[in-house]
Amino acid sequence: MRNDDGMSNEEGGTYVNPGGEFTRDQRYIATRITADGRDGYPVEPGRYRLAVARACPWASRMIVVRRLLGLEDVLSMALAGPTHDVRSWTFDLDPGGRDPVLGIERLQDAYFARFPGYERGITVPAIVDVPTGQVVTNDYAQMSLDLSTEWAAYHRAGAPRLYPEELRDEIDEVNRVVFKDVNNGVYRCGFAGSQEAYERAYERLFDRLDWLSNRLANQRYLVGDTITEADVRLFTTLVRFDPVYHGHFKCNRQKLTEMPVLWAYARDLFQTPGFGDTVDFDQIKRHYYEVHKDINPTGIVPSGPDLRGWLDPHGREALGGRPFGDGTPPGPVPAEETVPIEHTPYAA
Template sequence: MGEGEGESNAAYGKKEFKRSKSHFADRVTADGRDGWPVEAGRYRLVASRACPWAGRALVSRRLLGLEDALSLAVTDPIQDDRSWRFTLDPGGRDPVLGIRYLAEAYDAREADHPGGVSVPALVDVPSGRLVTNDYQQLTLDFATEWTALHRAGAPDLYPEKLRDEIDQVMADVYEDVNNGVYRAGFANGQEKYEKAAAGVFRRLELLSRRLAEQRYLVGDTITEADIRLFTTLVRFDPVYHGHFKCNRFKLAEDRVLWAYARDLYQTPGFGDTVDFDHIKRHYYQVHSGINPTGIVPLGPDLSGWLTPHHREELGGRPFGDGTPPGPVPAAEEVAARGRP
């Protein structure tokens, strides 16, 4: 799995876990300076609901109301030796791209490309070629370059006056939490594991203190920083606590972080993108080096995600001057087995 490459099955081996840089870093922009202009209906977002990196794109797309402008392909949470596949679709092919494997879009862009096949990925529908797998930049561009296609009432997820603070918070969260759980889970030695796990919980404790007095990470509205932390927190107790041995405490045992995560989960655009069934089956069945039996645990109990959080007492305006997103398109609703 590469840095900026989201989730791939290529990097789970015996060597020390290391996230490489994204190989395909083109950007889709308002002025099309990389050759890819923002255009309704031209691109298809390929995502796995299991993947925290792809989860960011799913949340951003919902909050900004890009569903009609940017179609969605959801992969099977279980990969085979060709990585992400479209076995959830009739005939095992994506109905828009006409391919069985995401790898086909990668190969159409560049034969013998390095870095594996990862999600999220943006694919050019007319040519069938991959545009980008740079998940770090993708959601920032959704917020700032795709504005002409945002829904009425879309929130500003990356407000210009707060970007320096947002960037710093996101950098710390990425290093210690988003990527830290992976460094702990795939550590090949006790010392490396302990260092990574200690970093995870040191940062979680700092975040808990920060969020004790404010509803959101930066400012009084939801920003990109909250999206990036949420996609790790929502996976913490189901997979990272046990599977990745990040078990100093559960998310549900930290009063502040648990309430913060529930607040976001219950906010339209967040929880309605989460599929706990896909998450658990992917991690426990794909990572055979960590879980050779492939057994998927029954727990934890998910009903707590819907309990009152009382975070509204801290004030804040989830969507700023905007409004919540509308209902989830019927074709994109998460199956009942993936919800609390």
């Protein structure tokens, strides 16, 4: 079986590739939920459940997009705990360790319900068809785009245009290079099995972060003058950079807090409703430091870093731009989805 980071997870967890360079397994379930139901799964309010873990950057994208678009009452959310074992993510945050809607303890049960003996990654995010208990898709890149397009009839009033048609080519190109060198680049550093593979990934990562700093020095957002899918995808890596990637994955040329443009950009997004209010720093750190035992065999979770800087003024308003365009911010987080305050910068 392969885990959410795309590597073999036998004997309690092996993530580093002994052959050298980390290669992510990107064979996902490509079934789509669409307005016309062409794959057999039409968009229907209440029919599906989004399985996520706040620890996972890929799942965090879906949490942010779902909240920005106001789909909470249309697509319910199952929250797995921050750690998993060789078999699967588990719903150990729920009473009795069982998701109250799907009635399962492990996400693998939904995968096996559709594909008995499924041998690829039991990954989050995944969308499950509630009536059958079967997984529909775990193709995270397409899933968030479909929330913006196929689910448009159910967006809240004032929802932002995260994937506007006139900017899609540019968004797609930015997403492509950010995924290759940054989103996946940090894993290529952390899971490298040779000095040479690590150094190649390290150089690519920081070259791309320098490129992003230059791009964002004079514009508030990555593409256009509002938040888009591109900002969501970069944010979920940046918010994890100092807590886990800098130390745990040896991405240590600089901390995010030492890269002035990206640090201000990340704070700007964090302080935008729909971004920072979905982030659980405690779960993020527990996942990486407890699960990756071949990198951190003691399982000790660091106490730092100090999170209070996330609330400092960012000054990015001077660049113009409007986060929601002609729309409005999302409303308050539903009570049952609120991140515990002790896991946020607001606890200080």
